[in-house]
Amino acid sequence: MPNKEKVLIANGQGFWGDSILGPIRLVNEGPLDYLTLDYLAEVTMSIMQKLKGRDPSAGYATDFVKMVERVLPKCREKNIKIVANAGGVNPQACREAVADTIRKLGIKGVKIGVVEGDDILTDLQSLIDSGEAFKNMDTGESLAPYVDKVMSANVYIGAEPIVEALQQGADIVITGRATDPSVVLAPMMYEFGWTMDDFHKLAAGTIAGHIVECGAQCTGGNFTNWREVPNMAQMGYPVIEAHPDGTFVVTKHEGTGGLVNLQTVSSQLVYEMGDPSSYITPDCIADFTSIQLKQESDQRVAVSGITGSKATDTYKVSISFQDGFKLVGQLTVAGPDAVEKAKLCADIVFDRVAMDGVEFAPEERFVEIVGTNVCHAGIATPPSEPAEVILRIGAKGHDRAKLNRLGMEIVPLVTSGPPGVTGFAGGRPKATDIISYWPALISKEKVKCSVSVEEV
């Protein structure tokens, strides 16, 4: 068991699609022990399940493989371990792709750990038969009648199996739907020997994970007082300096842009918050009202005082459905009279599809005129006469063909509507899936995570 006094953990990816410069700069621009990466959102799991349906070797975060290729030589040099929930719904395929990349780089002796067991899609019916109702946490409804429509079903798993992979010597750990804070907590548990009963410490590690899980959102990104944030282009991604007693410091590498102060850290603490006294993860229940923050020195915020309680005996499950389709297209309308012309354009589109037998009831129609205060409707004062607006027009429904017919009638406005209509470069929009979620719980004893570690 390692016994360090301080462990440096950075998060280089807040979501699938975040900048690849985050992790690359983190391994190059300062000291680090662990690089964690969060690739998964609810919608990501259903997209990945769909990709896997078409190609059995797909269904994971392909960005991760490209990232490993670029950072691994430096990680070997500086002895940085990587923990990522990049496995999506196909962690073994992700492992294979990473192993291929490592061989291609000519690097030897890398141990890759894989954590599986979160994907319960094929076991749903047998789990229901064994007494798991998967009652919708919002509506109380049982899942049974809808089980055939499910696209993906993943248990939010915790830090324990990641710790096991690290104990088996893994240099890279790839998981499926491990929670975002768990990938940050796991290295602390491993390095400091924390157990599942050390719930105050687990809560501290969980809150550290919450602070860094959106990458640069705690180092000055998306900060209200954005003018105070220096050198945003080179914004540093967050680094946690964790201590064995559960206290930690939020910081970033020296010389990087961005801002770490009480306000940028507090901003991220309230992000996606529900009841602050009860932040439930698979690992513990963390109490955000116990957090004490202190500006220790420039770009360093010390966090202490965190309390928590023992984890619940259930895991949360994210179940997704294909629930109809949506379509939205857009055009730019220049002035004079931009708003009046945009409204006319919207009416024309719905009138024309109706002439072809495709009717949309008023409540099915979506019209948004960007430039007239759509984000802060009823709050800010819209300009009386914007010089130009973006017209977004669309609809939702269960008839894909009907939506696609609507999509065909948007671009023609350029030549058959009022003057000044442009910005049609995106071409004809197409209907896409609406994914809905069914949040539920499952007894922890019904979920068996497996850990395998192999050397490449």
Add this chain to the structure above:
Amino acid sequence: MKVALSKIAYSRSGDKGEGSNVGVVAYSPEGYEVIKSQLTTERVKAHFKDICFGDVVRYEAPNIMALNFILHDSLGGGGSESLKTDAQGKTHGLGILYMEVEVPDDFPLTND
């Protein structure tokens, strides 16, 4: 005197199912007392009347001088259903800062 909430607090927001969460953090302990007493769920609901069509729930985190509001039914549908530009409620945080609060004339203001 009446001032914009942005003079005494900052914010962040994001999606939470069919709704959004809006965190408001005061710059000072005095500012926290102001938001705690004046940012009632009724006032916040009225402020977001054209955005939030469900209940507003409020939580307090005095240790970080923060209030957290859940604005139910404020995204035009949950999951990937919404067609709105701001389908994740990313801008609701800036939206709440347009609210006005009553403070003493000598109250220290930020961004003034």
